[in-house]
Amino acid sequence: MNQAELIQLGASLVAVLFVAWLVRKIGLGADPRIADAEHAIRLAEEAEAGFRGTEVARDRAGFAALVRNAEGRMMLVRAHGNFFAARPVDASVIGRLDKDFLTLTTPERTFGAVTLQLGKDAGMWASRMREFNRG
Numbered sequence: 001m002n003q004a005e006l007i008q009l010g011a012s013l014v015a016v017l018f019v020a021w022l023v024r025k026i027g028l029g030a031d032p033r034i035a036d037a038e039h040a041i042r043l044a045e046e047a048e049a050g051f052r053g054t055e056v057a058r059d060r061a062g063f064a065a066l067v068r069n070a071e072g073r074m075m076l077v078r079a080h081g082n083f084f085a086a087r088p089v090d091a092s093v094i095g096r097l098d099k100d101f102l103t104l105t106t107p108e109r110t111f112g113a114v115t116l117q118l119g120k121d122a123g124m125w126a127s128r129m130r131e132f133n134r135g
Contacts, residue, residue, distance in 0.1 A: 033062035040065035047086030
């Protein structure tokens with residue numbers, strides 16, 4: 001290798017390392033997860049002023065959670081890209097129970113359907129959603 005090729009190789013290496021650092025710094029390619037109940041409550045409260053979560057059903061993988069407040073209102077929080085998005089759960093949200101899984105479909109097509117693996121608690125949370133359709 002001559003000197004020009006070595007300089008080009010070095011410059012390319014520096015550029016690649018800079019891009020890798022920049023991607024990491026801005027969080028591209030991150031795998032956002034809801035860490036625990038407190039994290040889910042914080043995300044729901046950030047999404048809607050005045051919402052105070054008291055109970056959480058967190059997906060086993062941490063991609064989504066249902067947060068309920070003392071009045072019985074619920075918020076669905078989910079990973080959305082590198083961030084999180086939240087939507088209120090009301091009579092317009094369609095819930096489907098399949099054993100340990102609860103799938104929620106909001107009327108907002110861009111939010112998409114969300115499947116939560118809730119284990120034995122899936123049925124309890126599905127029944128709470130049925131209350132929206134009665135009341």
